[in-house]
Amino acid sequence: xxxxxxxxxxxxxxxxxxxxxxxxxxxxxxxxxxxxxxxxxxxxxxxxxxxxxxxxxxxxxxxxxxxxxxxxxxxxxxxxxxxxxxxxxxxxxxxxxxxxxxxxxxxxxxxxxxxxxxxxxxxxxxxxxxxxxxxxxxxxxxxxxxxxxxxxxxxxxxxxxxxxxxxxxxxxxxxxxxxxxxxxxxxxxxxxxxxxxxxxxxxxxxxxxxxxxxxxxxx
Numbered sequence: 001x002x003x004x005x006x007x008x009x010x011x012x013x014x015x016x017x018x019x020x021x022x023x024x025x026x027x028x029x030x031x032x033x034x035x036x037x038x039x040x041x042x043x044x045x046x047x048x049x050x051x052x053x054x055x056x057x058x059x060x061x062x063x064x065x066x067x068x069x070x071x072x073x074x075x076x077x078x079x080x081x082x083x084x085x086x087x088x089x090x091x092x093x094x095x096x097x098x099x100x101x102x103x104x105x106x107x108x109x110x111x112x113x114x115x116x117x118x119x120x121x122x123x124x125x126x127x128x129x130x131x132x133x134x135x136x137x138x139x140x141x142x143x144x145x146x147x148x149x150x151x152x153x154x155x156x157x158x159x160x161x162x163x164x165x166x167x168x169x170x171x172x173x174x175x176x177x178x179x180x181x182x183x184x185x186x187x188x189x190x191x192x193x194x195x196x197x198x199x200x201x202x203x204x205x206x207x208x209x210x211x212x213x214x215x216x217x218x219x
């Protein structure tokens with residue numbers, strides 16, 4: 001076993017949430033007669049919290065008050081529709097089971113709002129994920145290391161021997177700021193070339209490669 005704790009990003013790493021995020025974005029935009037965004041546009045907008053997602057999705061120059069209304073409508077719609085087309089990436093549950101069998105502690109740290117993170121983790125992973133932390137007031141979101149340290153505290157684990165796993169430049173920087181090694185995954189919302197250009201040194205292209213990197217053995 002290489003690590004005692006694995007902390008994961010959620011969207012684009014463990015769960016494919018893109019279509020539900022795009023649907024809720026476009027629902028909120030449509031309520032205010034704003035133009036829709038493509039799924040590929042939404043793919044590029046996610047990763048820094050839903051506030052920035054909506055800021056990027058509304059037309060440039062949109063009034064702050066209107067943007068706030070779109071954000072509120074997005075949150076309300078997403079909480080009710082976040083499991084319509086979302087699913088774990090193939091092999092995720094087997095990976096989490098293998099980590100649990102090897103006594104590796106697990107947590108999710110995401111810039112998605114906290115209620116959604118906890119709900120999705122409970123519904124899709126159950127006890128496979130021991131701590132789930134999202135964006136909330138008073139705690140700096142990624143790439144600040146605060147939520148990573150909160151996860152380690154909840155698990156009762158030290159940073160030494162922990163690893164962060166994610167699919168974006170934000171995740172790479174989060175790991176750096178927390179002083180943790182980072183494993184980037186190429187099946188999520190950013191390409192392998194993008195990850196390499198943003199400093200990724202270790203990249204897993206498959207769930208089997210990720211398991212080997214985490215456990216130090218072939219799956």
